[in-house]
Amino acid sequence: MISCPNPAFRALTHLVVAAESALVKPCVQPSHDIAILKYSTQGSSSLMPAPPDLPESVLPSRDRNASTNPLRRINAENRKTxxxxxxxxxxxxxxxxxxxxxxxxxxxxxxxxxxxxxxxxxxxxxxxxxxxxxx
CATH class of the missing domain: 1.10.10 (Arc Repressor Mutant, subunit A)
Structure with missing residues (x-):
């Protein structure tokens, strides 16, 4: 059996192995074969493709940690009760x-x-x- 980190592939593989009936196995086997081809060639480290590079004209966004608070600050010492x-x-x-x-x-x-x-x-x-x- 091929080991793969993809949960869908593992579930399908277990389904084929568990199917003992002659009626179920022919229905599941073609999907199993397609999954073997698809997921055995896929690298286990990346489940999603890398994002595309941005064009040169695009400026980087501001640092997320350096955001400004839109609420105005009131100095607590000067505020009356x-x-x-x-x-x-x-x-x-x-x-x-x-x-x-x-x-x-x-x-x-x-x-x-x-x-x-x-x-x-x-x-x-x-x-x-x-x-x-x-x-």
């Missing part, structure tokens, strides 16, 4: 002597990337006032 941002908004309203609008605070904060953990302006207001009363 949600409640610091809300406090700045409250202080701004006090300075302008306008009524505090928690919906506007919430919407502007969301647009600036804050308040992702708050479901609505009321939850932000309750948290803010709850922490203010503890101080």
């Amino acid at each position: 949600d409640l610091e941002w809300a406090n700045d908004f409250v202080e701004d309203c006090k300075a302008k002597k306008t009524k505090m609008n928690w919906k506007m605070c919430f919407d502007m904060g969301r647009a600036a990337g804050y308040f992702s953990t708050y479901a609505n302006p009321l939850s932000l207001k309750n948290t803010f006032n709850g922490l203010k009363s503890k101080k």
